[in-house]
Amino acid sequence: MKVKVWQVVTLVLGLALTAAGAVLFFQAQAPAHVSPLTPENRDVVRAGQRIYIEHCASCHGAELEGQPNWQARRPDGLLPAPPHDASGHTWHHPSDHLIRLTKYGPQAFAGPDYKSEMPAYEGTLSDAEIVAVLSYIKSTWPPEIRRRHDDLEARAARH
Numbered sequence: 001m002k003v004k005v006w007q008v009v010t011l012v013l014g015l016a017l018t019a020a021g022a023v024l025f026f027q028a029q030a031p032a033h034v035s036p037l038t039p040e041n042r043d044v045v046r047a048g049q050r051i052y053i054e055h056c057a058s059c060h061g062a063e064l065e066g067q068p069n070w071q072a073r074r075p076d077g078l079l080p081a082p083p084h085d086a087s088g089h090t091w092h093h094p095s096d097h098l099i100r101l102t103k104y105g106p107q108a109f110a111g112p113d114y115k116s117e118m119p120a121y122e123g124t125l126s127d128a129e130i131v132a133v134l135s136y137i138k139s140t141w142p143p144e145i146r147r148r149h150d151d152l153e154a155r156a157a158r159h
Ligand code: HEC
Pocket: 051, 052, 055, 056, 057, 058, 059, 060, 078, 079, 080, 081, 082, 088, 089, 090, 091, 093, 098, 101, 102, 106, 115, 116, 117, 118, 119, 121, 133, 134
């Protein structure tokens, strides 16, 4: 049997199209990025609120409003606690940044010599408790800010 050129071309094209189809199919099937934060989960949010009141509210405020003049360093060089509500910049950071900052303190990003009143919660709160308190914080944001944070999470996950 003599194989004609057009038969080979058809076969190769067919295989290439099948492969491209498979790639598209599996990309479409790939799960969307799943954030560890679950601001819709009432149990997690309720637990997170308790943790917030006990561990965070004294500095970040009962209404998540932060300390006055939070953007200006005090004469001692330390920063006041920023708000966690929509007026602050907590929502500008993806969850893995917030989790690491809560667990290891700002020194995780600013270096070991950085002075701050923000404690490191490693050893005090479990990872699940840190995720719960941050889920609570996210649950208080207006829908538009939550949506923008979701977008930022999805973008951060792709890098
Ligand atoms: C003793 C005061 C204090 C307590 C208690 C405290 N924080 Fe903070 N927190 C701060 C300060 C001060 C900063 C600013 C960090 C700096 O110095 O750069 C901060 C910053 C943060 C940031 C970074 C926010 C941003 O916009 O970048 C997060 C997230 C945070 N705190 C979470 C928490 C959580 C969650 C708790 C409770 C589990 C908590 N903090 C308890 C003082 C505190």
